[in-house]
Amino acid sequence: MAKLLDLEGNYFSGRVISRDDGTRRHEKGLDVVLGQESAVVILDDTEDVWKKIKTI
DSSP: OHHHHOTTSSSOTTOOOOGGGOSSTTOOOSTTOSSOGGGOOOOOSOGGGOTTOTTO
């Protein structure tokens, strides 16, 4: 999906985290992100797997 949104790698350049990178099963979270939550953009079609993120 990242390649479709950013063909030349100008925006994401390898800074994409997928569900396989997470630490919890059946739930997505930002615990694997090195940085502040306010600097994160989430593009996802499934809202209910983001249980601990209040701003979704």
